[in-house]
Amino acid sequence: MATAVDNIVSDKLFEWLLRRGDSALILGHRVSEWCGHSPVLEEDIALANVALDLIGQARLWLTYAGEIEGKGRGENELAFLRDAWDFHNFLLVEQPNGDFGKTLMRQFLYDAYQVLLLEALENSSDQRVAEIAAKAGKEAAYHLDRSADLVIRLGDGTSESHRRMQTALETLWIYTGELFSGDEVDEVVSDAGIAPMPETLQSSWRQIVDEVLTRATLEVPDTTFSHTGGVTGRHSEHLGHLLAEMQFLQRAYPGATW
Amino acid sequence: MKKEWPLWEVFIRGQHGLNHRHVGSLHAPDAEMAIKNARDVYTRRKEGISIWVIPSAQITASDPGAKDALFEPSVDKIYRHPSFYDIPDEVGKM
Amino acid sequence: MYAQMVKTDANKVRDLSEMTEEERAFQARIDRGEKIEPTDWMPEGYRKTLIRQIGQHAHSEIVGQLPEGNWITRAPTLERKAILLAKVQDEAGHGLYLYCAAETLGVSRDELIELLHAGKMKYSSIFNYPTLTWADIGAVGWLVDGAAIMNQVPLQRTSFGPYSRAMIRICKEESFHQRQGYDIMMKMANGTAEQRRMAQDALDRLWYPSLMMFGPSDKDSVHSAQSMAWKIKINTNDELRQKFVDQTVSQAEYLGLTIPDENLSWNDEKGGYDFSEPDWSEFFEVLSGNGPCNRERMEARVKAWEEGSWVRDALMAHANKKEAAKTAAE
Ligand SMILES: [Fe+2]
Ligand SMILES: [Fe+2]
Numbered sequence: 001m002a003t004a005v006d007n008i009v010s011d012k013l014f015e016w017l018l019r020r021g022d023s024a025l026i027l028g029h030r031v032s033e034w035c036g037h038s039p040v041l042e043e044d045i046a047l048a049n050v051a052l053d054l055i056g057q058a059r060l061w062l063t064y065a066g067e068i069e070g071k072g073r074g075e076n077e078l079a080f081l082r083d084a085w086d087f088h089n090f091l092l093v094e095q096p097n098g099d100f101g102k103t104l105m106r107q108f109l110y111d112a113y114q115v116l117l118l119e120a121l122e123n124s125s126d127q128r129v130a131e132i133a134a135k136a137g138k139e140a141a142y143h144l145d146r147s148a149d150l151v152i153r154l155g156d157g158t159s160e161s162h163r164r165m166q167t168a169l170e171t172l173w174i175y176t177g178e179l180f181s182g183d184e185v186d187e188v189v190s191d192a193g194i195a196p197m198p199e200t201l202q203s204s205w206r207q208i209v210d211e212v213l214t215r216a217t218l219e220v221p222d223t224t225f226s227h228t229g230g231v232t233g234r235h236s237e238h239l240g241h242l243l244a245e246m247q248f249l250q251r252a253y254p255g256a257t258w
Numbered sequence: 259m260k261k262e263w264p265l266w267e268v269f270i271r272g273q274h275g276l277n278h279r280h281v282g283s284l285h286a287p288d289a290e291m292a293i294k295n296a297r298d299v300y301t302r303r304k305e306g307i308s309i310w311v312i313p314s315a316q317i318t319a320s321d322p323g324a325k326d327a328l329f330e331p332s333v334d335k336i337y338r339h340p341s342f343y344d345i346p347d348e349v350g351k352m
Numbered sequence: 353m354y355a356q357m358v359k360t361d362a363n364k365v366r367d368l369s370e371m372t373e374e375e376r377a378f379q380a381r382i383d384r385g386e387k388i389e390p391t392d393w394m395p396e397g398y399r400k401t402l403i404r405q406i407g408q409h410a411h412s413e414i415v416g417q418l419p420e421g422n423w424i425t426r427a428p429t430l431e432r433k434a435i436l437l438a439k440v441q442d443e444a445g446h447g448l449y450l451y452c453a454a455e456t457l458g459v460s461r462d463e464l465i466e467l468l469h470a471g472k473m474k475y476s477s478i479f480n481y482p483t484l485t486w487a488d489i490g491a492v493g494w495l496v497d498g499a500a501i502m503n504q505v506p507l508q509r510t511s512f513g514p515y516s517r518a519m520i521r522i523c524k525e526e527s528f529h530q531r532q533g534y535d536i537m538m539k540m541a542n543g544t545a546e547q548r549r550m551a552q553d554a555l556d557r558l559w560y561p562s563l564m565m566f567g568p569s570d571k572d573s574v575h576s577a578q579s580m581a582w583k584i585k586i587n588t589n590d591e592l593r594q595k596f597v598d599q600t601v602s603q604a605e606y607l608g609l610t611i612p613d614e615n616l617s618w619n620d621e622k623g624g625y626d627f628s629e630p631d632w633s634e635f636f637e638v639l640s641g642n643g644p645c646n647r648e649r650m651e652a653r654v655k656a657w658e659e660g661s662w663v664r665d666a667l668m669a670h671a672n673k674k675e676a677a678k679t680a681a682e
Contacts, residue, residue, distance in 0.1 A: 025430075029425060032424050032425065032433070032437050033424075033425060035417065035421050035424055035437060035440050035441065035444075036414075036417035036418050036421040036440065036444070036652070036656070037421075037652065037655075037656040038656065038660065039656070039657075039659070039660020039661070039663035039664055040263070040285070040660060040663070040664055041285075041414070041444055041447060041448045041451070042284055042285060042286065042295040042298070042299060042448070043663075044417075044441075044444045045295075045298050045299050045302075045441055045444050045445055045448070046294070046295065046298040046299075048437055048438070048440070048441035048444070049298050049302070049441070051437055052434055052437055052438060052441075055430060055433060055434050055437070056434065058430065059430050059431075059434075062430075075430050076429045076430060079430055080428075080429075099659065100659075100660065100663045101663070142297075145294075146294060149290070149291075149294070150667075152670075153287075153291075153666065153667050153670040153671075154663065154666050154667070154670075156670055156673070157665070157666025157667060157669045157670040158662070158665055158666045158669045160662050160665075160666070161662055161663070161665075161666030161669075164662065245425050245426055246425060246426065248426050249426060249427075249428040249486055250428055253544065253546055253547070255544075256428075256543055256544050256546070256547055257539060257543060258428035258429050258432055258486070258536075258539055258540075258543075261462075261664070261665060261668060262460055262461070262462045263664065263667075263668060265452070265455060281521075282449055282452060282517075282518070282521065283452040283455075284448060284452065285461065287667045287668045287670070287671035288671035288674065288675070291667070291671070299445060299448060302441075302445070303525075319391055321391075322389065322391050322392045322393075
């Protein structure tokens with residue numbers, strides 16, 4: 001029989017799972033926008049692989065979130081029938097693609113975080129979470145390998161590429177603080193041994209980032225400021241447009257099966 | 259400085275320990291990126307577990323004009339093949 | 353087809369007595385079913401025609417990403433999104449394999465891409481049509497990939513080794529494309545009234561452009577005759593079109609959709625369907641740049657290429673730097 005404590009945990013776990021699933025979904029969606037438009041064929045194919053991994057991860061997290069919620073919502077109801085304020089992704093991942101450099105910088109900053117989180121989640125007290133993390137962790141490790149390499153190459157490429165990468169870093173840096181600012185959702189989930197507090201990942205993340213950015217000859221912006229709010233449902237203007245596009249068919253033809 | 263990315267030949271070894279096989283080519287600025295690109299381009303359907311890449315310019319091919327001289331002489335050496343020998347059934351599998 | 357109306361430089365197909373000794377030996381190899389490899393001797397016309405044909409085929413795969421890519425961000429379920437993305441990604445791969453095959457003939461990929469952007473090379477007419485509803489994604493897989501497969505399967509036996517090997521790889525990947533398209537069509541045709549309307553509308557709009565993919569009748573074309581003698585073309589356009597219609601009619605019936613052709617009827621005598629020809633004047637308009645989406649397609653490709661140049665240059669520059677540092681250290 002579910003106790004009141006269990007209910008609180010599953011409530012918070014539901015939201016925590018949405019943060020995972022929504023971040024993967026929104027980033028996967030963003031990366032998929034490149035398909036057919038990349039600088040070179042090999043990158044077009046590689047980016048599609050990243051997007052496919054992320055969409056696959058989103059499906060696993062959202063399916064589990066729906067089960068925890070227990071109201072009969074599956075991955076598609078959650079992906080296509082919630083409005084922006086019920087989305088719990090990081091602000092970082094909803095930022096528009098910009099140029100190829102910005103897309104890769106966003107990917108790198110997220111991948112470095114993702115690798116650390118998923119590694120920790122493999123020891124989660126929740127078996128499903130541990131299983132998803134084990135699968136997603138392998139994908140994230142490859143993503144980080146690629147994005148870090150490309151950030152280094154583009155940072156230390158030509159003067160134009162260097163300038164673009166530095167701009168990308170400055171544009172995106174102020175969204176990275178959100179990755180590490182825990183709230184009561186994280187506290188409850190962490191107390192249950194399901195996940196670490198986000199703050200505990202920050203120094204390892206910073207180490208990876210510093211090492212890569214140094215090799216990329218890029219400078220970390222001198223600011224501790226960060227935008228927050230994405231994980232609690234307060235988003236930038238960009239998300240609404242993304243959802244309007246992504247959810248169009250499900251909204252326009254309710255109840256149809258595809 | 260030439261701007262176009264050089265061409266690489268890609269060789270992949272499948273799950274079952276067979277030799278690396280030539281599967282195709284791709285463009286990449288250097289060997290490390292060629293490996294990564296090969297992973298993304300040529301192993302999307304679990305085709306392999308090991309990748310080699312070689313700059314296409316480094317391949318030396320046998321002379322097509324010398325095909326007869328190179329390969330004809332092996333045609334009549336049928337004694338190199340096990341089926342050349344008749345071993346009685348009673349001897350068992352050999 | 354993905355390569356339509358490829359010119360051969362021939363004004364007639366010469367018979368063996370009119371050929372040089374080298375040409376005769378070359379034709380004999382092809383007639384014996386041998387594969388021609390890049391380092392083998394080949395007539396200049398064979399080489400040039402293949403560059404045109406493989407190049408056009410490659411361009412079609414790449415431009416072909418655009419009409420379907422148009423719906424990746426609007427796919428109706430997460431599974432459909434993944435399937436469509438994987439499918440369009442495959443097309444990028446097909447372009448990549450084919451450019452590599454063309455490169456063995458002494459032309460570079462960047463050169464081919466720049467010829468396309470300069471309007472000096474073509475791509476298949478079909479990709480100049482828009483994808484207006486989700487059902488178009490189903491219809492493209494079903495009809496367009498279906499038509500492409502019809503052409504690509506025999507091309508696996510083409511005489512040029514690298515082209516043949518690329519086709520073998522492509523055909524292997526292609527088999528899921530048509531099936532996922534038909535799968536979408538089944539859902540739409542059995543869905544709500546609106547979905548059925550989308551499905552019929554997609555068939556109405558894409559039927560004739562699909563028939564045009566095979567190109568106008570080439571039974572009297574010198575170029576086709578030459579290409580067939582070289583085994584870089586295996587069937588005539590009419591043969592393939594007939595096969596396509598014969599295969600597709602029952603598939604449309606199963607969906608409960610109507611092929612938009614009043615003249616469509618079974619002809620016992622020829623053992624195939626009689627059907628209406630597409631409007632070939634429309635086809636030539638599309639080829640000359642006046643299809644519904646020609647401008648958008650080229651603009652999208654040129655934009656991707658130009659905006660990507662700093663990335664290609666920077667990655668090359670970094671590799672050169674690393675190489676220089678390595679050499680200096682030795
Ligand atoms: Fe294709
Ligand atoms: Fe296809």
